[in-house]
Amino acid sequence: MIASDAGMEFSFNRVAAMVRRYWYLLRSSWPRILDLIYWPTVQMLMWGFLQIYISQNVGFFARAGGVFIGSVLLWDILFRGQLGFSISFLEEMYARNLGNIMMSPLRPTEFLLALMIMSIVRLSIGMIPVSLLAIAFFGFNLWALGLALAAFFANLILTSWSVGIFVAGLLLRNGLGAESMAWTIMFLFLPLTCVYYPVAVLPDWLQYFAWALPPTYVFEGMRALVIDHVFRADLMAEAFAFNILLFAAASLAFLKLLQSARVQGSLLQTSE
Amino acid sequence: MAVIAGLALPAAQRHTFRRMDMQNASAIVVDRLVKRYKGVAAVDGITFRLAAGSVTGLLGGNGAGKTTTIAMIMGLVTPTSGAVTVLGVEMPRHRYRVLHRMNFESPYVDMPMRLTVRQNLSVFAQLYAVPDIDERIDRLAADLDLTEFLDRPTGKLSAGQKTRVSLAKALLNKPEVLLLDEPTASLDPDTADWVRSRLERYRAEQGTTMLLASHNMGEVERLCERVIIMKKGRIEDDGTPAHLLSRYGRATLEEVFLDVARGRRQSEAAQ
Numbered sequence A: 001m002i003a004s005d006a007g008m009e010f011s012f013n014r015v016a017a018m019v020r021r022y023w024y025l026l027r028s029s030w031p032r033i034l035d036l037i038y039w040p041t042v043q044m045l046m047w048g049f050l051q052i053y054i055s056q057n058v059g060f061f062a063r064a065g066g067v068f069i070g071s072v073l074l075w076d077i078l079f080r081g082q083l084g085f086s087i088s089f090l091e092e093m094y095a096r097n098l099g100n101i102m103m104s105p106l107r108p109t110e111f112l113l114a115l116m117i118m119s120i121v122r123l124s125i126g127m128i129p130v131s132l133l134a135i136a137f138f139g140f141n142l143w144a145l146g147l148a149l150a151a152f153f154a155n156l157i158l159t160s161w162s163v164g165i166f167v168a169g170l171l172l173r174n175g176l177g178a179e180s181m182a183w184t185i186m187f188l189f190l191p192l193t194c195v196y197y198p199v200a201v202l203p204d205w206l207q208y209f210a211w212a213l214p215p216t217y218v219f220e221g222m223r224a225l226v227i228d229h230v231f232r233a234d235l236m237a238e239a240f241a242f243n244i245l246l247f248a249a250a251s252l253a254f255l256k257l258l259q260s261a262r263v264q265g266s267l268l269q270t271s272e
Numbered sequence B: 001m002a003v004i005a006g007l008a009l010p011a012a013q014r015h016t017f018r019r020m021d022m023q024n025a026s027a028i029v030v031d032r033l034v035k036r037y038k039g040v041a042a043v044d045g046i047t048f049r050l051a052a053g054s055v056t057g058l059l060g061g062n063g064a065g066k067t068t069t070i071a072m073i074m075g076l077v078t079p080t081s082g083a084v085t086v087l088g089v090e091m092p093r094h095r096y097r098v099l100h101r102m103n104f105e106s107p108y109v110d111m112p113m114r115l116t117v118r119q120n121l122s123v124f125a126q127l128y129a130v131p132d133i134d135e136r137i138d139r140l141a142a143d144l145d146l147t148e149f150l151d152r153p154t155g156k157l158s159a160g161q162k163t164r165v166s167l168a169k170a171l172l173n174k175p176e177v178l179l180l181d182e183p184t185a186s187l188d189p190d191t192a193d194w195v196r197s198r199l200e201r202y203r204a205e206q207g208t209t210m211l212l213a214s215h216n217m218g219e220v221e222r223l224c225e226r227v228i229i230m231k232k233g234r235i236e237d238d239g240t241p242a243h244l245l246s247r248y249g250r251a252t253l254e255e256v257f258l259d260v261a262r263g264r265r266q267s268e269a270a271q
Helices: A012-027 A030-055 A059-063 A067-094 A098-103 A108-138 A147-192 A204-210 A214-228 A233-264 B010-022 B066-074 B117-127 B133-143 B159-171 B189-206 B217-223 B241-248 B253-261 B266-270
Strands: B026-037 B040-051 B055-060 B081-086 B089-091 B102-105 B177-181 B209-214 B226-231 B234-239
Touching (some): A012 A067, A012 A108, A067 A108, A067 A147, B026 B066, B040 B209, B055 B217, B066 B177, B159 B177, B159 B189, B234 B241, B234 B253
Parallel strands (some): B177 B209
Antiparallel strands (some): B026 B081
């Protein structure tokens, strides 16, 4: 026996081991890296050119330059953040490695933290080049948002992690039968969080649901910044409060689903 | 072939045995263990104790409950009722107190295929807080004839080589309890024999408690000093290989296994 107390406490060393594991995988596979970049690029280009076309014809959008590209880039932070988390988790299931992981001293909290770090790594690989392309093609500088960008990013990544944690719980409990959730669940947020239009467009009753979702505040805040040149700190604070609740609920759901997976024996059988 | 890793650490071994003494020399205690899935009993009230440093075979046909039993010992599956204690620690409630002192190997679990053998082993070594990771990996690689494959992607290896990698992973942390679920399944006889010889040597040198689920009677006869035979979630018989052979009046454990599987009683079988 080697390590007497190695399994007793939270260990950043074990988190680092898992991050290293995913990094090895990522760098060994160029299709995986390409996948991180190409779709955000396609999205950004499509919406950017659409915006140029509309701005040439409609007075409002001429004043609101960058709204669409800003929306696309922030939506990609939300969507790719969750995918980065969920795909790293799915890699363990595809590799049939989950038994090794769950049998090791790695704690669920350490596992989740490693997945969060990897979601940022994957997101950075995809979004940094795309944000530079947005400057080159459309003159939209996401980085010029400064502190606001930091607030947007923090709130969006928190939401993406919450959704990723919940999906990881579903995958543990239901195996790869729940895989489609990893790819599609975030699209539930697309219409409700008002990525491309203001909340006021929604019917009154639906607006209550929209305002219960943290990303709604971020997209409204981005429009306020780009169109009215006002940073709405109040919106960011509200988004953060809802994010704390969402993160706590997702973590609780994950622990319950993990507990259920142990009861149902799902950790042994992670296929469909 | 180099001497198996860990031989140079007799102090650690003595320390292990001292701790075992303090726990009444039972490394694993299974007490009235039950696991039901939707009302169907996969494991139905089994009880046994495994002495520290012993090698025990868990025999049984498909669906006998071997894998579920091992999964409950590992803390992967929560029992419906009953209790499991490993190295004095209640499973699965306090599993993080003991998981770093255990390990397992199973052909039903893989290592990530795209990672090289060295990368895989180093990740798991870090998870198990193994000191001097590079040195440990090099020694295990030498012991298990893996040196030339260390920088090759795990997915490019043959089944036998992958099994050796899994075995290296299982031995990384010099476990006090090693659970083996059909460790030689799908291996050719020569490779399977090679794996068994390494397990024998490792046990002799480290005093590790091993629980081995297998369909291979020859393997169990060779490695195990005690055999627990399961059928339909229950323990049908339990004893040393010699006792079982004598009780059933058979020459091999395979014949004993067939008697149990086909429901022949000991008295009938002996006639």
